[in-house]
Amino acid sequence: VRDATTITLTGAGGQIGYALLFRIAAGEMLGTDRPVRLRLLEIPQGLRAAEGAALELQDGAFPLLQDVEVTDDARVGFDGADIALLVGARPRGPGMERADLLAANAGIFGPQGRAIAEATAPGIRAVVVGNPANTNALLAAAAAAPEIPAERFSALTRLDHNRAVAQIAGVLEVSPAAVDGLIVWGNHSATQFPDVAHARVRMPDGERPVLDALAERFGGVDAAHTWLDETFLPRVARRGAEIIEVRGSSSVASAAHAVIQHVRDEQLGTDGRRTSAAIVSHGEYGIPEGLVCSMPVVSPGVSGSDGGYRAVEGLALDDRGRALLQTSVDELVAERAAVRDLGGR
Ligand code: NAX
Numbered sequence: 001v002r003d004a005t006t007i008t009l010t011g012a013g014g015q016i017g018y019a020l021l022f023r024i025a026a027g028e029m030l031g032t033d034r035p036v037r038l039r040l041l042e043i044p045q046g047l048r049a050a051e052g053a054a055l056e057l058q059d060g061a062f063p064l065l066q067d068v069e070v071t072d073d074a075r076v077g078f079d080g081a082d083i084a085l086l087v088g089a090r091p092r093g094p095g096m097e098r099a100d101l102l103a104a105n106a107g108i109f110g111p112q113g114r115a116i117a118e119a120t121a122p123g124i125r126a127v128v129v130g131n132p133a134n135t136n137a138l139l140a141a142a143a144a145a146p147e148i149p150a151e152r153f154s155a156l157t158r159l160d161h162n163r164a165v166a167q168i169a170g171v172l173e174v175s176p177a178a179v180d181g182l183i184v185w186g187n188h189s190a191t192q193f194p195d196v197a198h199a200r201v202r203m204p205d206g207e208r209p210v211l212d213a214l215a216e217r218f219g220g221v222d223a224a225h226t227w228l229d230e231t232f233l234p235r236v237a238r239r240g241a242e243i244i245e246v247r248g249s250s251s252v253a254s255a256a257h258a259v260i261q262h263v264r265d266e267q268l269g270t271d272g273r274r275t276s277a278a279i280v281s282h283g284e285y286g287i288p289e290g291l292v293c294s295m296p297v298v299s300p301g302v303s304g305s306d307g308g309y310r311a312v313e314g315l316a317l318d319d320r321g322r323a324l325l326q327t328s329v330d331e332l333v334a335e336r337a338a339v340r341d342l343g344g345r
Helices: 015-025 044-059 100-117 133-144 159-171 210-218 221-237 239-247 253-268 319-339
Strands: 004-012 036-041 065-072 083-086 125-128 153-155 183-185 192-193 200-203 206-209 274-281 290-297
Touching: 004 015, 015 036, 015 239, 015 253, 036 044, 036 253, 044 065, 044 290, 044 319, 083 100, 083 133, 083 253, 100 210, 125 133, 125 206, 133 153, 133 274, 133 290, 133 319, 153 290, 159 183, 159 192, 159 200, 159 210, 159 221, 159 253, 159 274, 183 319, 192 319, 206 210, 206 221, 210 221, 221 239, 253 274, 290 319
Parallel strands: 004 036, 004 083, 036 065, 083 125, 125 153
Antiparallel strands: 153 274, 183 192, 183 290, 200 206, 274 290
């Protein structure tokens, strides 16, 4: 059994927090050989809900759970954290413009970035879930510099990735495990680009590119592209809205599941398998440097301050793909411009 890992969860009194905590305590995120210490960071209005979750965690009598602390003080909350799950964010209120939303969250993620730089363990990895996730991650990373390399921050697009895999698996009538190499590019928003160009699928009669399997399914390459453009892409990009419409509330358990997978893959490694995560661009695929943009990634796992997600380079994008990625990148550039000088030091 290894030393305990300290995990700080912000927004621990909220819905995703509630869906996450018990799975972490059960060892589903880091493995059943890793004891965990949980720090639940909330704002004053959320403290009682987080305290209630802490009582229930106690009632789970989880063998791996060493300690739970609930606080509304960021310095206490991030003290010694090895992993930070930044889920708490300011939701869009009635009549709130997107610019107001960006500014309100800049006021959260800038200070949290500073607190992370000052209080966490040297190998800290932070994933931002709270929306607008990519730009919140950019702000937190900027505020944590220079103490913490920007590469230690990521934003969650694994839910989008899973949604895309599930749609492909559904239409081809295979298990999601048979679909490999799909990529979600861009922003965690309706402009995202779920890309199947490099994906492969194991069909009962052999493995092949997803595009070939779709052409067989729809009776031709053109019909496959029509389905991708008119059904698949909008369905994946607007799935969050569909869930709200049907369920009457935003995605919670599927989001928590994606967080578990994102962190597990980053920490324990992907075994060379590609997945999608929003990471800081170094100019890969022409994405402007410094943007937190979803792209294909692998992780060798994390050991000390090494490892974590890195971009998979060299995959070809055709004209359609380039244009779709550019639309999402333009949105990220606009978000960055809107929050420049907000939230930093
Ligand atoms: P909830 O409103 O249920 O919970 C949010 C919690 O965060 C609340 O308890 C609130 O008190 C707390 N909070 C607010 N500001 C805080 C701060 N400064 N420090 C600590 N805690 C703070 O929302 P929930 O359904 O849990 O969703 C959380 C966030 O995830 C939202 O921003 C949501 O938009 C985002 N999502 C992101 C997804 C992704 O794929 N990246 C998908 C799911 C989800 O929509």
